[in-house]
Amino acid sequence: MRAIRFEQFGEPAEVLNVCEVDEPIAKGGEVLVRMLASPLNPSDLLNIRGGYSTRPELPATPGFEGVGIVEASGGGLRSALLKGRRVIVLNRTTGNWAEKVAISNQFVIPVSSKLSLEESATFFVNPATAYILVKQLLRIPKNQWLLQTAAASAVGKMVLRLGNYYGFQTLNVVRRHDQIDQLKKLGAKHVIVYNSEYDNERILIDQIRKIMGSSTLKFAIDPIGGPTATSIVKVLGERARFILYGSLGNAPLEFLSRELIRNGGSIEGFWLARQMEALSLPAKIKLVTNLTTLIRKGLLSTEIGGMFSLGQISLAVTEAEKIGKSGKVLLSIQHDT
Numbered sequence: 001m002r003a004i005r006f007e008q009f010g011e012p013a014e015v016l017n018v019c020e021v022d023e024p025i026a027k028g029g030e031v032l033v034r035m036l037a038s039p040l041n042p043s044d045l046l047n048i049r050g051g052y053s054t055r056p057e058l059p060a061t062p063g064f065e066g067v068g069i070v071e072a073s074g075g076g077l078r079s080a081l082l083k084g085r086r087v088i089v090l091n092r093t094t095g096n097w098a099e100k101v102a103i104s105n106q107f108v109i110p111v112s113s114k115l116s117l118e119e120s121a122t123f124f125v126n127p128a129t130a131y132i133l134v135k136q137l138l139r140i141p142k143n144q145w146l147l148q149t150a151a152a153s154a155v156g157k158m159v160l161r162l163g164n165y166y167g168f169q170t171l172n173v174v175r176r177h178d179q180i181d182q183l184k185k186l187g188a189k190h191v192i193v194y195n196s197e198y199d200n201e202r203i204l205i206d207q208i209r210k211i212m213g214s215s216t217l218k219f220a221i222d223p224i225g226g227p228t229a230t231s232i233v234k235v236l237g238e239r240a241r242f243i244l245y246g247s248l249g250n251a252p253l254e255f256l257s258r259e260l261i262r263n264g265g266s267i268e269g270f271w272l273a274r275q276m277e278a279l280s281l282p283a284k285i286k287l288v289t290n291l292t293t294l295i296r297k298g299l300l301s302t303e304i305g306g307m308f309s310l311g312q313i314s315l316a317v318t319e320a321e322k323i324g325k326s327g328k329v330l331l332s333i334q335h336d337t
Contacts, residue, residue: 003098004313004331007059009050012317016048016062018310024094024102026074031082031105033089035333037121037307038066038096040320042248051247061095063331064273067111067120071100079105086111088123088288092273097310097331109284112292118304119295122328127291127300129245129272130158135166137270138219138241142167145212147220147235149228150248151191152179154302154328159221160186161299171211173204173228196227196249201234208235216240226251233259233267240265245272303327 001023006015026032044062046052066089073079087108094101111120140146146163150156151172163170164187172183172191180191190211194204208217216237222229223246233255236242240263253267260267279287294300305327308316313331320329 001099002310003061003095004063004310005059005061006048009048009055009058012045012048012321013314016313016317018313019059021098023100026072026079026102028075029079029104029106030074030102031070031079031087031108032072032074032100032102033068033087033108034071034100035066035068035089035096035098036086037117037333038063038331039122039125039302040316040329040331041065041125042246043125045317045321046247051250056095061098063096063098064091065089065122065125066091066096066333067117067123068096068101068333070108074102076105082108082110086113086120088120090124090273090276097313097333099310099333106281109288111288115292115295118330119301121330122302122304123291123295125272126154126158126302126328127295128276128287129270130155130162130300131287131291131294132272132275133221133243133245133270134159134162134168137243137268138221140166140168140219143169144219145169145171145215145217147171147173147208147217147232149173149222149224149232150175150246151188152176152182153223155223155245157183157186158300160188162294165297165299171208171217194228194231196231201227201231204231205235221245224248225253227254229253230255233265236260236263236265238263238265242267243270244268245270305329307332309333 003021005019070082070085073083088111090107152174160170172188173194175195177193183191192207218237218240220232220242222244225247226249230253306319307330
């Protein structure tokens with residue numbers, strides 16, 4: 001069978017190759033899944049570059065997220081019950097950019113037939129991140145402010161829609177002026193353009209305070225880190241919670257300890273994989289049910305920017321990393337071009 005592999009860390013378009021490999025065999029407690037589609041997420045590309053929190057053993061196949069059909073059971077009641085089902089595959093071990101994967105039945109979750117292939121393939125990483133952050137961790141009350149950076153990202157747009165739906169206010173920070181209209185069309189009322197490479201942070205801080213007036217900032221989320229996140233620390237209100245859920249920038253945060261001491265604020269890290277490992281099976285099923293409902297309502301929907309076959313992997317990663325691209329890039333695994 002075919003799989004995408006890399007034998008050294010580096011730029012995805014240069015190190016990824018389509019290889020012929022042995023078909024995996026499902027062992028006890030595992031299932032064999034025929035993969036249908038998998039998105040190219042920033043975490044996948046970071047993993048290929050060797051910048052992820054844990055490095056895979058090489059050679060490795062990327063792809064944390066995807067959808068497929070369970071073809072065979074390696075034994076056990078749960079595995080047997082999954083046979084023939086369309087499932088979400090959360091794969092931190094063998095990678096989903098392959099025609100078939102063998103994986104523990106604990107990391108596959110049946111998905112509703114009412115969702116399209118594209119919705120199923122992008123079901124988890126972004127929708128679950130957005131939902132868990134604002135509804136399960138921060139639990140933002142109505143009319144409270146949430147500040148988010150990278151607001152024009154897939155997660156950012158989902159958070160914006162969730163804010164409109166649940167009644168909390170979003171203050172959205174983006175890097176480019178052309179992203180303002182994108183967010184305004186989704187119902188954003190407050191958008192700030194700030195690029196830490198050439199903008200003075202004083203401008204960002206003043207704009208935030210002008211928009212919020214006498215209100216205090218209790219909640220903030222950021223997937224970038226570096227100077228952008230550092231600036232947000234300086235506007236946090238009393239006992240504010242600031243969650244970092246990505247590291248798109250390579251620079252560290254730099255701030256004086258008194259920035260947090262003065263307001264009793266906290267900075268937390270969020271990693272979806274760790275969050276999912278801590279959930280019981282009933283909790284995972286409940287989460288999937290909630291996500292399915294919100295995806296069907298369009299609140300956690302993912303815009304698709306293109307579909308590529310395994311043989312087009314270089315084109316796919318190039319498209320995924322285009323500045324200003326529209327939508328998520330998918331690998332359509334069972335189709336050649």
